[in-house]
Amino acid sequence: MSVRKARIGFIGCGSHASSSLYPAIHTIPQIELAAVCDLKEELARRNARSFGALRWYTDVKEMLRREELDGAIIVGPPQMHCELGKLCLDAGLPILVEKPSAVSHREAVELAQHAEDAGLWGAVAYMKRYAVCGW
Numbered sequence: 001m002s003v004r005k006a007r008i009g010f011i012g013c014g015s016h017a018s019s020s021l022y023p024a025i026h027t028i029p030q031i032e033l034a035a036v037c038d039l040k041e042e043l044a045r046r047n048a049r050s051f052g053a054l055r056w057y058t059d060v061k062e063m064l065r066r067e068e069l070d071g072a073i074i075v076g077p078p079q080m081h082c083e084l085g086k087l088c089l090d091a092g093l094p095i096l097v098e099k100p101s102a103v104s105h106r107e108a109v110e111l112a113q114h115a116e117d118a119g120l121w122g123a124v125a126y127m128k129r130y131a132v133c134g135w
């Protein structure tokens with residue numbers, strides 16, 4: 001039986017995202033990289049081409065409007081995690097944000113509460129919590 005893959009929108013095409021996270025996506029058979037987004041067009045184009053995304057965007061709202069996504073990965077400056085995290089949750093998407101999830105404890109709690117209120121999960125990429133090796 002073939003199971004549909006979860007369509008992921010990846011926001012942020014910066015250095016950590018591109019060197020450590022995008023290259024791992026193809027190792028997860030349950031997801032596909034539907035779209036990427038970055039304010040910098042050349043980075044969005046580059047990551048779509050390099051990592052096999054079907055489409056690229058420079059505006060998150062446009063990506064959310066046009067794509068039928070199942071989830072979002074958000075990697076960039078911490079203030080972006082909280083702001084765009086809420087936007088994606090409001091669009092009905094579960095989110096994975098890089099650490100830190102916000103610039104203050106108050107905002108981090110706010111983001112977690114936003115996910116809870118939406119009935120969606122939000123995860124923060126704490127590398128060592130999810131590592132398969134025992135560091």
Ligand SMILES: NC(=O)c1ccc[n+]([C@@H]2O[C@H](COP(=O)([O-])OP(=O)(O)OC[C@H]3O[C@@H](n4cnc5c(N)ncnc54)[C@H](O)[C@@H]3O)[C@@H](O)[C@H]2O)c1
Nearest residue numbers: 012013014015016017038039040075076078098099100127
């Ligand atoms: N888990 C770990 O071990 C680990 C390791 C390194 C870095 N990090 C985290 O990763 C993050 C840094 O990631 P990076 O190096 O890829 O970032 P970066 O600063 O290189 O790039 C961020 C990108 O986000 C884009 N951007 C900013 N605002 C945007 C918006 N509104 N819409 C779309 N794109 C937008 C920028 O144009 C930029 O290209 C930091 O939060 C850092 O704490 C985590």
